[in-house]
Amino acid sequence: MNWLISLITPVGLASGAFIMVVAMTLLGALIAVAARNIFHNVLGLALCLIGVAGLFLYLNSPFVALMEILIYVGAICIAICFAIMLSAPMYLPLPPRHPLKILGALAGAGLVFAFLALLTKKTTWAAASVRSDDWSITTIGHYLLTDYVLIFEVISLLLVVAMLGAVVTARGGRGSS
Amino acid sequence: MDNLVRILGTDLGRMLAGLIGVIALVSVNALFLIWMERKVAAHMQLRPGPMEVGWHGAIQTIADALKLMGKELITPAEVDRSVYLLAPIVVFLPVLLSFLVIPFSQTLVIRDMNVGVLLILAFAALTVLAILMAGWASNNKYAVFGSIRSVAQNVAYEIPLLITVMSPILMVGSYRLTDIVAAQEKFWFIVSQPLAFILYITCATAETNRAPFDLPEAESELVAGFHTEYSGMRFGLFFLAEYTNMFIVAALATIFFLGGWRGPVLPGWVWFLLKVYAIIFLIMWFRWTFPRVRFDQLITFAWKILIPLAFANLLLTALVMKLM
Numbered sequence: 295m296n297w298l299i300s301l302i303t304p305v306g307l308a309s310g311a312f313i314m315v316v317a318m319t320l321l322g323a324l325i326a327v328a329a330r331n332i333f334h335n336v337l338g339l340a341l342c343l344i345g346v347a348g349l350f351l352y353l354n355s356p357f358v359a360l361m362e363i364l365i366y367v368g369a370i371c372i373a374i375c376f377a378i379m380l381s382a383p384m385y386l387p388l389p390p391r392h393p394l395k396i397l398g399a400l401a402g403a404g405l406v407f408a409f410l411a412l413l414t415k416k417t418t419w420a421a422a423s424v425r426s427d428d429w430s431i432t433t434i435g436h437y438l439l440t441d442y443v444l445i446f447e448v449i450s451l452l453l454v455v456a457m458l459g460a461v462v463t464a465r466g467g468r469g470s471s
Numbered sequence: 472m473d474n475l476v477r478i479l480g481t482d483l484g485r486m487l488a489g490l491i492g493v494i495a496l497v498s499v500n501a502l503f504l505i506w507m508e509r510k511v512a513a514h515m516q517l518r519p520g521p522m523e524v525g526w527h528g529a530i531q532t533i534a535d536a537l538k539l540m541g542k543e544l545i546t547p548a549e550v551d552r553s554v555y556l557l558a559p560i561v562v563f564l565p566v567l568l569s570f571l572v573i574p575f576s577q578t579l580v581i582r583d584m585n586v587g588v589l590l591i592l593a594f595a596a597l598t599v600l601a602i603l604m605a606g607w608a609s610n611n612k613y614a615v616f617g618s619i620r621s622v623a624q625n626v627a628y629e630i631p632l633l634i635t636v637m638s639p640i641l642m643v644g645s646y647r648l649t650d651i652v653a654a655q656e657k658f659w660f661i662v663s664q665p666l667a668f669i670l671y672i673t674c675a676t677a678e679t680n681r682a683p684f685d686l687p688e689a690e691s692e693l694v695a696g697f698h699t700e701y702s703g704m705r706f707g708l709f710f711l712a713e714y715t716n717m718f719i720v721a722a723l724a725t726i727f728f729l730g731g732w733r734g735p736v737l738p739g740w741v742w743f744l745l746k747v748y749a750i751i752f753l754i755m756w757f758r759w760t761f762p763r764v765r766f767d768q769l770i771t772f773a774w775k776i777l778i779p780l781a782f783a784n785l786l787l788t789a790l791v792m793k794l795m
Contacts, residue, residue, distance in 0.1 A: 302483070333607055337554065340600060356586050360593040368596025372626060375603055379619065430585065431646065 312352055319345030330388060332378055340371045357431050489581030493570040501714040502532045507748075508755055515759040542703035547610070550700065554608035559701065559708035562601035565594035566715045573722050574649045576732040576739030587648040588640065591723065592633060595678070598716065599625045602687070602697050605709070609700035617696025620766065621687035624677060627773035628684075632674035634781035638667045638788040639727050652731030659730040666784050668728045670777060675720035676754055677773070679713065683761035684769060721750035 322345055325338025343366040350359035438446050506521070506529060513520025521528030546555065572587035574580035584590060599622055606618020640646060642663070643654040661668045677684040688696035698709045725731055725746040732739030764772070 307483075331551070333551070334554070337600075337604065356584060357589070360586055360589040364589065364593040364596060367600065368593065368629075369626075372596070372599055372603070372622060375622065 308352070311348075315345050315348035315352060317345075318342070318348065321345075332381065333375075336371055336374050336378065339374070340367050343367050343371070357434060486581060489571070490567075493567060493581070496570070497566070497711065497715050500718050501711045502536060504714045504717065504751065505532045505535070505710075507751070511752065511755045512759060515756075536707070539707045540704055544703040544705060547700050549610045551608040551610065554604050555700075558601050558605035558608060559705045561604060562598055562712045563708050565597040566712050566719070568594045569719045572648055573719070574652060574726070574731060575743050577649070579740055580649065583647065583649050585645070585647045588636060588646045588651075588723075591719065592629075592636075595629075598712070605701070606697035609697070611700050613694045614697050614699045617687045617699070621680060621697060624680070624684065624687065624769060624773075627770055628674045628677040628777070631670060631773060631777035631781040632678060634778070634785055635667050635670045635674065636723075636727060638664055638785050641785070641788050641792060648726050648731075652726055652733065655730040655733065659728060659733075661728040664728065664784070664788070666780065667788075668724070670781055670784065671724055671727065672750070672753065673777065675724065676757060677769075679716050679720055679754075681717070681754055682758035683763050685758075685763060686766055686769060717751055717754065718747060721747045721754070724750050 319342050322338045322340070322342025326335050326342055327338075329335050329338060343362060347359040347362040347367075350356075350362060509531075510520045510527070521531040524531040524534050546552070569591045571581050572584050572590050574583065602621045602625075603618050606614045606616075606621070609615070639651060639660050642660070643651050645651065680687050688698075698706055701709060722743075725743060729746045729750075731746075732743045734742035734745075737745075
């Protein structure tokens with residue numbers, strides 16, 4: 295009985311929520327990579343991104359969490375769904391998985407993982423409470439338009455590249471490919 | 472035991488009480504709205520509508536709901552089973568979450584978050600995903616057509632909706648819904664933002680897939696659209712979510728443009744509900760006034776008229792704010 299009550303203390307609830315969110319992220323990522331039905335891949339990705347949003351929420355940044363859902367789940371995943379509508383019909387047999395490609399993907403993802411892990415390990419993190427005690431929308435807005443304005447603008451280059459890519463891909467039009 | 476009592480007295484207790492209240496409100500609201508829809512439709516066509524069960528057919532929908540719950544849940548053989556079963560649940564999640572931040576009166580709000588508007592708009596995206604899941608998993612051409620139309624429509628109308636609500640937010644300087652209501656002490660924002668109100672109602676009608684923008688479930692072309700293959704209470708969940716979404720967009724319109732709970736004599740929550748149902752009546756009125764638009768008209772209207780107007784309104788608001 296006591297351990298049950300200890301589960302609904304703030305700390306117990308917080309750890310429960312954390313485990314749930316991490317499980318969601320990992321499960322979603324696994325589905326996104328492993329499922330053979332391409333529509334399930336997108337749904338897995340959506341689940342994974344909602345899990346990441348949950349992590350942001352856990353870190354007391356509801357604004358970033360909601361933006362994650364609004365942009366990644368609401369816009370990116372839906373855009374991917376549109377792309378799926380243009381892909382090969384699902385009743386056609388899928389080509390078998392190529393072992394070399396799996397190895398390549400594993401190596402690439404592993405490199406990124408190792409890089410990020412090293413980066414996390416080497417950085418000396420300052421606790422959020424030391425750096426500032428105000429993490430409201432106003433603060434984030436100030437940061438985006440002062441300290442991080444260059445990064446903010448450079449990221450928008452990515453969108454231009456994506457748009458150019460779409461124009462180039464679509465230029466041929468129907469039937470000319 | 473003391474521990475338990477202490478916890479129930481805090482935020483968690485408030486959340487639990489709120490959740491129970493919201494589920495009660497969702498079901499009663501849907502029952503009432505279905506009756507209201509049938510009555511409004513009937514009177515506009517000079518018919519009496521449901522009259523047999525209860526006073527003027529008032530408990531007709533309860534009888535219908537009981538029938539719906541007793542029906543067999545049919546799962547067609549060729550569906551994508553897991554996604555098919557998940558879709559009605561996913562469509563219902565954002566609906567419940569949105570009530571977390573809606574202020575029914577000055578104090579009657581489950582959790583007054585400083586990102587209130589964003590929460591509702593962000594989780595509305597999940598509805599689109601759920602519709603797509605339902606349509607795709609049904610493995611039925613009408614369902615897929617319905618869901619694709621619905622997604623194209625929702626994506627097109629979400630942009631002007633987001634830009635439109637930015638104008639009042641810019642005037643208030645806060646995403647918190649109670650702040651937005653508090654800022655309308657002198658006058659309602661419908662006075663200073665009439666264009667934004669019209670744009671919002673148009674986009675909201677399209678977002679909830681209501682006529683004249685009801686192409687995703689156009690009966691004469693697509694049977695029932697994305698929920699063609701759903702039966703019994705699974706269909707009931709889609710239905711419930713649809714009517715609750717109507718309540719939510721009307722509640723947002725009330726908060727943004729009609730002064731929320733403000734009003735003389737009557738208590739705040741009564742005013743709030745009165746305004747919400749007035750907006751819902753307006754949306755129902757549209758259904759029997761305007762014929763259904765064609766799909767190209769629908770998309771052109773969003774991209775070539777609504778989005779430029781919403782941007783113009785936002786720029787004008789910013790300019791006036793700067794000059795004042």
